[in-house]
Amino acid sequence: MRTGRVERRTKETEIMAEVNLDGQGRSDIATGIGFLDHMLDQLARHSLIDITCKAKGDLHIDYHHTTEDTGIALGEAVSKALGDRKGITRYGEATIPMDETLTRVALDASNRPYLIWKVGFSRDKLGEMDTELFKEWFQAFAQNAGLTLHVENLYGENNHHIVExxxxxxxxxxxxxxxIDPRKSDAIPSTKGTLGGSLEKEPAARKS
Structure with a gap:
C-alpha cells in the first residue's frame, strides 16, 4: 500500500495527517472546522484515498492557520505516499456539476507545484469560514503534494456548491x-526519468 503520514506541530497548530492512496475512500476527519471537515470527507470519498486528519489550532483567532496547515500536512502525506512517483498515470482531469454549478480541475502530479485558481465567491463567509481560505488550502495542498493544479469554476451561483x-x-x-498505469507500472512517467526538475520546491507561503 502507498501510504504517507505527517505530524506537524507549530505554535499555531498541531496536525496529524495520514493517507492511503490505494484505499476505499474512508475518512476520519476532525479539524475543528465543520465545513472543512465536510470538504475533506468529500475529497476522500470521491478520490478513493483513505484520509485521516486530526487538527488542533488557534481557532479562537480565526480559521486561517488551521486551514492552511491542514493543506500543508495532507499535501506532504500525499507526496510521501507517492514516493518516486513510479508507475503513476500522472495526469488527471474532472469536470463536476453540482446543481447550477460546474467546476473543472486539471492536474499534473509532476512534483513541480503550481496553482491556477479561477474561482470567485459572492459571499465573504460560508457559515463561520472565510471563503478566501479555500484558495489558501488549495495552494498549500498543491505546493506540498507536488501538483501543478488548475481549478476553474466555469459558472455557478451558490457558494457552497462552488466550493464543494x-x-x-x-x-x-x-x-x-x-x-498505477498497468502498461507502465515500472517507469517514471517522464522523458527525463524523474519527476520534479529545476523548480525547487519552496515552503508554502505563510500569511499572517
Missing amino acids: SSFKALARALRQAVE
Whole structure:
C-alpha cells in the first residue's frame, strides 16, 4: 500500500495527517472546522484515498492557520505516499456539476507545484469560514503534494456548491493521476526519468 503520514506541530497548530492512496475512500476527519471537515470527507470519498486528519489550532483567532496547515500536512502525506512517483498515470482531469454549478480541475502530479485558481465567491463567509481560505488550502495542498493544479469554476451561483464542486473535481482528478498505469507500472512517467526538475520546491507561503 502507498501510504504517507505527517505530524506537524507549530505554535499555531498541531496536525496529524495520514493517507492511503490505494484505499476505499474512508475518512476520519476532525479539524475543528465543520465545513472543512465536510470538504475533506468529500475529497476522500470521491478520490478513493483513505484520509485521516486530526487538527488542533488557534481557532479562537480565526480559521486561517488551521486551514492552511491542514493543506500543508495532507499535501506532504500525499507526496510521501507517492514516493518516486513510479508507475503513476500522472495526469488527471474532472469536470463536476453540482446543481447550477460546474467546476473543472486539471492536474499534473509532476512534483513541480503550481496553482491556477479561477474561482470567485459572492459571499465573504460560508457559515463561520472565510471563503478566501479555500484558495489558501488549495495552494498549500498543491505546493506540498507536488501538483501543478488548475481549478476553474466555469459558472455557478451558490457558494457552497462552488466550493464543494471544487473539492469533488480535485478528488476525481487526483484519483486518476495517482492510479498505477498497468502498461507502465515500472517507469517514471517522464522523458527525463524523474519527476520534479529545476523548480525547487519552496515552503508554502505563510500569511499572517
